[in-house]
């Protein structure tokens with residue numbers, strides 16, 4: 001008998017391992033349904049979004065948009081997350097009857113999780129929501145310097161004089177613009193040949209133009225090859241030497257899968273995501289939700305998946321997960337709202353594609369507001385429905401809601417063309433894009 005075999009085994013119904021948005025939701029719902037739920041968290045209950053992600057970044061963006069300083073954003077960030085205390089997340093879970101166990105949990109065979117010396121044996125199974133960590137690229141000299149990731153930057157109260165942002169994805173673009181508006185001299189370095197790689201090239205074009213017009217030095221197709229820090233950062237970028245007070249690394253995320261005992265249930269700990277079926281099942285008595293499923297690293301996806309997994313665990317049936325109309329928003333100004341497939345993805349999927357475009361400055365509201373942006377819709381000609389769309393505009397993340405409904409419900413393009421579109425609104429540009437199809 002090994003030491004592990006002698007450890008106490010605690011029978012429960014479900015173990016939730018990792019309390020990101022989806023895990024938190026699932027744990028509460030399952031406990032409210034009367035199940036014995038143990039929820040394991042090694043850091044803050046609620047995960048990345050409220051403490052280091054969506055909420056603090058959007059508070060920074062809002063303060064910057066209003067012409068307020070980082071100090072104002074910092075105050076509201078502390079108000080929102082109670083100075084990085086998770087009581088407002090953990091409390092409601094405990095009230096619902098969830099037993100929260102603090103520590104790093106690992107699977108210990110089918111339906112079993114080991115944490116802090118106790119093994120929990122889950123009658124129904126384990127739901128994983130272990131999320132991601134910031135990726136740190138293997139750049140010469142980077143390790144050991146006081147670079148920031150999204151974890152550190154959200155705690156800052158004073159904007160630096162200068163900053164290099166590494167990575168032109170949503171995090172890099174959102175924070176580059178916010179800090180430029182706080183008065184920081186920002187250089188944005190992207191390795192690929194454009195910003196916001198997975199989104200429509202037309203969207204990246206607008207965001208690049210706007211960032212440059214606001215003074216951000218946007219460098220695409222550019223690599224950081226060396227870093228030194230001695231009071232400030234000295235960075236070798238594309239053969240040129242730059243200096244900056246701060247360096248923000250935002251080059252993507254690494255899933256927390258390597259050290260959670262996946263090998264004990266026959267899965268690879270080296271995987272970059274877990275494959276799940278329509279009920280979010282990743283194996284026998286095993287469910288997975290959130291960023292680790294690779295179906296879109298967004299809070300609303302994690303929550304959506306958790307709802308489906310909970311119905312499955314409770315045997316309630318209904319519809320399985322459907323990802324045709326996943327929407328997402330990059331909260332630059334203008335915002336990039338998008339849903340479903342891009343033109344390139346639709347072509348790769350073998351669809352007979354039709355594309356319609358409209359320029360926001362040509363729409364009455366765009367001209368009135370002197371706004372930048374575009375609308376692009378992607379249709380499946382054979383079915384006569386939209387399969388994707390992008391709105392880059394002020395409130396683009398709100399305007400795209402109309403396209404989300406259209407893609408989700410497969411509303412015929414002819415029906416969309418026959419709708420009323422209030423004058424003069426930004427969403428009226430969608431009618432122009434539909435006429436261009």
Ligand SMILES: Cc1cc2nc3c(=O)[nH]c(=O)nc-3n(C[C@H](O)[C@H](O)[C@H](O)COP(=O)(O)OP(=O)(O)OC[C@H]3O[C@@H](n4cnc5c(N)ncnc54)[C@H](O)[C@@H]3O)c2cc1C
Nearest residue numbers: 018020042047048053054105131132290291297298299302
């Ligand atoms: C700067 C930034 C801005 C963002 N903005 C947006 C936005 O505007 N909109 C949007 O939809 N999304 C946004 N996101 C993405 C969003 O934060 C994630 O998609 C969301 O947090 C969902 O993550 P999750 O459910 O996969 O888990 P996470 O939030 O990553 O949480 C996972 C939890 O599991 C815990 N954990 C991991 N391993 C273990 C273990 N072995 N034992 C115990 N606990 C463990 C971790 O401590 C963590 O608390 C942003 C992300 C960042 C970084």
Ligand SMILES: NC(=O)c1ccc[n+]([C@@H]2O[C@H](COP(=O)([O-])OP(=O)(O)OC[C@H]3O[C@@H](n4cnc5c(N)ncnc54)[C@H](O)[C@@H]3O)[C@@H](O)[C@H]2O)c1
Nearest residue numbers: 137167168169170171172190191192250251252297329330
């Ligand atoms: N508004 C939102 O919904 C929102 C906001 C922020 C983050 N997120 C989520 O968090 C995830 C992570 O965001 P992210 O922006 O860190 O990652 P990302 O993977 O979306 O983008 C990272 C960017 O960094 C570039 N890159 C990679 N290595 C590089 C290097 N060595 N030098 C320069 N550039 C390099 C990539 O080409 C890419 O453009 C996103 O995929 C998104 O789903 C969402």
